[in-house]
Amino acid sequence: xxxxxxxxxxxxxxxxxxxxxxxxxxxxxxxxxxxxxxxxxxxxxxxxxxxxxxxxxxxxxxxxxxxxxxxxxxxxxxxxxxxxxxxxxxxxxxxxxxxxxxxxxxxxxxxxxxxxxxxxxxxxxxxxxxxxxxxxxxxxxxxxxxxxxxxxxxxxxxxxxxxxxxxxxxxxxxxxxxxxxxxxxxxxxxxxxxxxxxxxxxxxxxxx
Numbered sequence: 001x002x003x004x005x006x007x008x009x010x011x012x013x014x015x016x017x018x019x020x021x022x023x024x025x026x027x028x029x030x031x032x033x034x035x036x037x038x039x040x041x042x043x044x045x046x047x048x049x050x051x052x053x054x055x056x057x058x059x060x061x062x063x064x065x066x067x068x069x070x071x072x073x074x075x076x077x078x079x080x081x082x083x084x085x086x087x088x089x090x091x092x093x094x095x096x097x098x099x100x101x102x103x104x105x106x107x108x109x110x111x112x113x114x115x116x117x118x119x120x121x122x123x124x125x126x127x128x129x130x131x132x133x134x135x136x137x138x139x140x141x142x143x144x145x146x147x148x149x150x151x152x153x154x155x156x157x158x159x160x161x162x163x164x165x166x167x168x169x170x171x172x173x174x175x176x177x178x179x180x181x182x183x184x185x186x187x188x189x190x191x192x193x194x195x196x197x198x199x200x201x202x203x204x205x206x207x208x
Contacts, residue, residue, distance in 0.1 A: 023064075023167075023168060023207035023208055024063060024064045025061070025062065025063050025064070025207070025208050026060070026061070026062040026063075026073075026075075026205050026206065026207055026208075027059075027060070027061055027062075027205065027206045027208070028058070028059070028060035028061075028062070028172055028203060028204070028205040028206075029058075029059060029203050029204060029205075029206075030056075030057075030058040030059075030060065030172065030174070030201040030202060030203030031055065031056070031057060031058070031201060031202070031203055032055070032056040032058060032079075032199050032200050032201020032202065033053050033054070033055060033056060033199070033200055033201070034053060034054045034055075034056045034079075034081035034084070034099065034197060034198070034199045035053055035197075035198045035199075035200070036051045036053075036084065036097075036099075036195065036196075036197055036198075037051070037195070037196060038050045038051055039051070039183075039190040039191060039192070040190060040191050041088075041090050041093075041186075041188045041189065041190050041191070042188075042189045042190065042191055043090070043188055043189075046191075047088055047089050047090045047188075048088065048089075049086065049087075049088040049090065049093055049186065049190055050086070050087045050088065051084050051085075051086055051097060052084050052085035052086070052087070053084070054081035054082060054083045054084040054097075054098075054099070055081070055082075055083065056079050056080065056081045056199050056201060057079070057080050057082075058077060058078065058079040058080075058199070058201055058203070059077075059078050059079075060075055060076065060077045060078070060205075061075065061076050062074065062075035062076070062107065063075075067109075067112070068112070068113070069111060069112055069113055070108065070109065070110055070111075070112065071108070071109040071112045072106065072107075072108055072109075073106070073107040073108075073109060074104070074105075074106060074107075075104075075105050075106075075107045075121065075123075076102065076103075076104050076105070077101070077102070077103060077105065077121075077152065077176065078100075078101070078102040079099075079100070079101050079102075079176070079178070079199055079201075080098070080099065080100045080101075081098065081099040081100075081197075081199070082098045082099075083096070083098070084096060084097040084098065084099065085097075086131075086132070087136075088136060089136075090136065090186075090188045091135065091136050091137035092135055092136070092137065092186065092187035092188045093135065093136050093186050093187070093188060094131035094132045094134070094135055094136075094141055094144075094184075094186060094187075095132045095134050095135065095136055096131070096132035097129060097130070097131055097132070097184055098129070098130040099127070099128070099129055099130075099197060100127070100128040100130075101125070101126065101127050101128075101150055101152070101178040101197070102125050102126050103123045103124055103125030103126070103150055103151070103152035103178065104123050104124075104125055105121045105122055105123025105124075105125075105152050106121070106122060106123060107119050107120070107121040108120050108121075109158070114160075115159065115160045116157055116158075116159055116160075117157065117158040117159075117160075118155070118156070118157050119155060119156055119157070119158065120153075120154075120155045121152065121153065121154050121155065121156075121176070122151075122152065122153045123151075123152045123153075124149065124150065124151045124152060125149075125150055125152065126147070126148075126149065126150060127147075127148045127149065127150035127178060127180040127181075127182075127197070128145065128146070128147055128148075129145070129146040129148070129180075129183075129184035130144055130145055131143070131144045131145075131146075131184060131185075131186075132144075135187065141187075142187075143185060143187070146182060146183070146184050146185050147182075148180045148181055148182035148183075149180070149181040149182070150178050150179060150180045150181065150197075151178075151179045151181070152176060152177070152178050152179070153176070153177055153179070154174060154175050154176030154177060155174065155175060156172060156173055156174025156175065157172070157173055157174075158170050158171070158172050158205065159171040159172070159173075167206055167207060167208050168206070168207040168208075169204055169205070169206060169207070170204065170205045170207060171202070171203075171204055171205070172202060172203055172204065172205050173201075173202040174200075174201055174202070175198065175199070175200050176198070176199050176201075177196055177197065177198050177199075178197040178198075178199065179194065179195070179196055179197070180194065180195045180197060181194060182194075182195075183195045
């Protein structure tokens with residue numbers, strides 16, 4: 001029994017030291033909302049194309065490159081918005097839209113040793129737009145996918161918590177703009193060839 005107690009104390013001490021040590025990796029799980037501005041067709045008369053908001057599921061892996069109080073991180077945010085509704089009087093417009101982004105980025109954390117850590121992020125990568133199977137006129141959509149480059153810039157705040165079950169657990173609130181260098185293509189073309197895709201989200205971050 002005395003030997004077992006010694007083992008338990010040693011394991012507890014090691015877990016406590018491990019939890020208190022500075023972590024070099026993060027894995028974030030976030031839930032949010034994506035906002036995409038409405039468009040207009042290039043035809044005359046021009047008709048509005050209204051794009052509804054969608055819930056967004058985001059996974060974010062990050063590795064600390066350098067710094068103690070001000071830190072530089074390499075992060076890979078990946079976000080999916082599966083359920084944008086689309087409404088338009090143009091019969092050749094799709095009836096739904098799904099989005100996906102993954103953009104390797106650099107993130108700078110400020111006051112990283114404090115309870116509230118603000119940060120800024122910038123990077124670039126890939127965007128995918130998937131239009132619905134059907135059009136507003138009930139016909140099948142012959143062109144569903146658009147692949148594009150995307151820039152990512154955003155900011156947020158990480159919040160330290162006392163939760164340290166297995167590994168330290170923090171909270172995060174953030175806003176990111178995945179600025180796509182192409183837009184979802186519609187049967188009837190729409191104006192502009194760039195698009196802001198703004199995601200507001202929050203969740204928790206595992207540190208290891």
